[in-house]
Amino acid sequence: MAIKDSAAVIGLGLIGGSIAKALKKMGIKVMGLDSDEQTLAMAKSEGIETHCFNTQGMAGETAIPDIFSHTGIIFLCVPVSFISSTVKLIANHVPRGAIITDTGSVKKVIVRDVEAVLPDGVSFVGGHPMAGSERSGFGWAREDMFYGAPYILTPTPGTDAEILWTMVKLVRDLGAKPIIMSPEEHDRVVAAVSHLPQIISTTLVNAVAEVHPEGSVMDLAGGGWRDTTRIAGSNAVMWKDILISNKDEILPLISAFKEQLSVLESAIKSSDEAVIKGRFQNAKAYKK
Incomplete structure (x- = not known):
């Protein structure tokens, strides 16, 4: 055939x-x-x-x-x-x-x-x-x-x-x-470069919607918002299935993200310039 x-x-x-x-x-x-x-x-x-x-x-x-x-x-x-x-x-x-x-x-x-x-x-x-x-x-x-x-x-x-x-x-x-x-390697890699970004984008929009439910803040949104939240408009049914099916690989990444967010939150609260600067420099270096 x-x-x-x-x-x-x-x-x-x-x-x-x-x-x-x-x-x-x-x-x-x-x-x-x-x-x-x-x-x-x-x-x-x-x-x-x-x-x-x-x-x-x-x-x-x-x-x-x-x-x-x-x-x-x-x-x-x-x-x-x-x-x-x-x-x-x-x-x-x-x-x-x-x-x-x-x-x-x-x-x-x-x-x-x-x-x-x-x-x-x-x-x-x-x-x-x-x-x-x-x-x-x-x-x-x-x-x-x-x-x-x-x-x-x-x-x-x-x-x-x-x-x-x-x-x-x-x-x-x-x-x-x-x-x-392999199927196993695929799920591990894609959880990091596709599934976690989708979760972060969706959660970001929901967080802003909770703090600014009236939506008027969007009048001031620029390229950074558009780039970060573009995929938040993705198909909900499709992503429900994906996240549940690959939860073994996704959950550790969510935990790692929460930990990183907590470090930055603490640094902002204490005005720790060195930690804040270090987080941004590390991210820039890895992305490069």
């Missing part, structure tokens, strides 16, 4: 929609599946074959076997909590030789749960494109979303080398930079 035959993208949000558009530009026949009629209409208007699909399966008269019978690769671009259940739902209808991959921001739990329900003859390679924005939905999807962005692949010891190489080439074709690491 060759990827060039056909690809399916389940979940046509920002990431799934961008993958669908990029694959279509590459000349691959793309089927887009989603439960939202407006999303399907937008995708169809751009020449993507569409089918209604929800957590229970197909909606309407089309049967699952007819959708996936000639599909070389299936992208699961649904919330983390639905990935393994979606694999279980379509497992008996995916042809031998096909590849299933995902775009979830957590990998250890997903890989474990998917491999438990994966049918014989079908391969799974965990994936996570480190791209996107605080926007959500197909309307914000772009075919160049992944240009120059890291795209993490998380094979396991049982992953076939040829299958992994196929995924590496596809990621490069999407314009991204493939990075290979």
Whole structure:
């Protein structure tokens, strides 16, 4: 089964929609599946074959076997909590030789749960494109979303080398930079560079909203506020799943952040110039 035959993208949000558009530009026949009629209409208007699909399966008269019978690769671009259940739902209808991959921001739990329900003859390679924005939905999807962005692949010891190489080439074709690491290493690293920043940005906005509930302070907000809080507008359902699924890696980072914040708080209270200056210098040096 060759990827060039056909690809399916389940979940046509920002990431799934961008993958669908990029694959279509590459000349691959793309089927887009989603439960939202407006999303399907937008995708169809751009020449993507569409089918209604929800957590229970197909909606309407089309049967699952007819959708996936000639599909070389299936992208699961649904919330983390639905990935393994979606694999279980379509497992008996995916042809031998096909590849299933995902775009979830957590990998250890997903890989474990998917491999438990994966049918014989079908391969799974965990994936996570480190791209996107605080926007959500197909309307914000772009075919160049992944240009120059890291795209993490998380094979396991049982992953076939040829299958992994196929995924590496596809990621490069999407314009991204493939990075290979274990599911465990992925979760540890991404907790630091993606999950904690999201928590801090969201908490910052909530803290300011608590102190200034009227919101008039935003009239004075400049670039620093915009840069720090841009991702606070991210999808709540998606992030709920991510934070719960990767809590083992996230909680120690929250503790470390609270400790750092406490050190700075104490230094400000005591007007300890040396500590305050040292915290800023350390941060600048590490970032550089």
